[in-house]
Amino acid sequence: MPELPEVENVVRSLAPRIVGRGIIEARFLWPRAAQGEPDGMAELLSGRIIRGVRRLGKHILIDLDVGLIDIHLRMTGKLLFGEPGPYARAVLQLDNGTLVFDDVRQFGYLVWRAADPPAGRDALAATADEFIMLVRARRGRIKPLLLNQSVIAGLGNIYVDEALFRAGIHPLAHGLSRKRLERLYQAISAVLSEAIDAGGSSISNYVDAEGRRGSFQRQHRVYGRESEPCLTCKKPIRRIVVSQRGTHYCPRCQRP
DNA sequence: ATTACTACCTGACAGC
């Protein structure tokens, strides 16, 4: 579920409670959350000191005195303080409390790594020139390209649809001009920073590490608005499938 | 390089 703005809010809510703390013990309640190495991971994590926490694309990276923890929430992962519930997959006992990795669908993971995971250029960190170069080096349709984390990291289904709408670009467009890519870059930067400021989008169950929901879902212009009137031209928003993902766009405002 | 399809999972919701 979480994309860049949600992960950013998780990181910000995590920082004041975990940076500088020690990890007393790590327990994996679901071995696959440790990518099949629960004992080894628990061993590597216990006794470590947390030096910092940051975001890379959709990854949460917790820097330790030795290596780091790489957490990916995938669709339903959450990090929460407090007692583990029925969907707890891993528990970090810190010297000041308990951090629980919760994940209904069990797609996410929490693993120790010696160094950062591979990732494309972070969508918020990229400059306009970098963004344009990266996109122009590829041939395919714009939506699948923006979803490809090894090119630009952080965008997911909601924010791609929202950014393409704001830029007036059809999700299947390709070979875009420099001018249209500049407009797309501005749209991406704007939608991501507005969403971060709104605490992210909580459509069903996203919450940050303090359990707070976001409110950006109220500012979605196309995502989840199939058949509703376009906020610009009143034409009904259309839903198609692109890359096996529900894709929302305005057939009048977004031309190929 | 790009696309298409399957798989990993559970839960919410619509329609019968």
Add this chain to the structure above:
DNA sequence: TGCTGTCAGGTAGTAA
């Protein structure tokens, strides 16, 4: 109340 099918903020693997 079921039951069935569809959908979901993601990504890996495999094949064409």
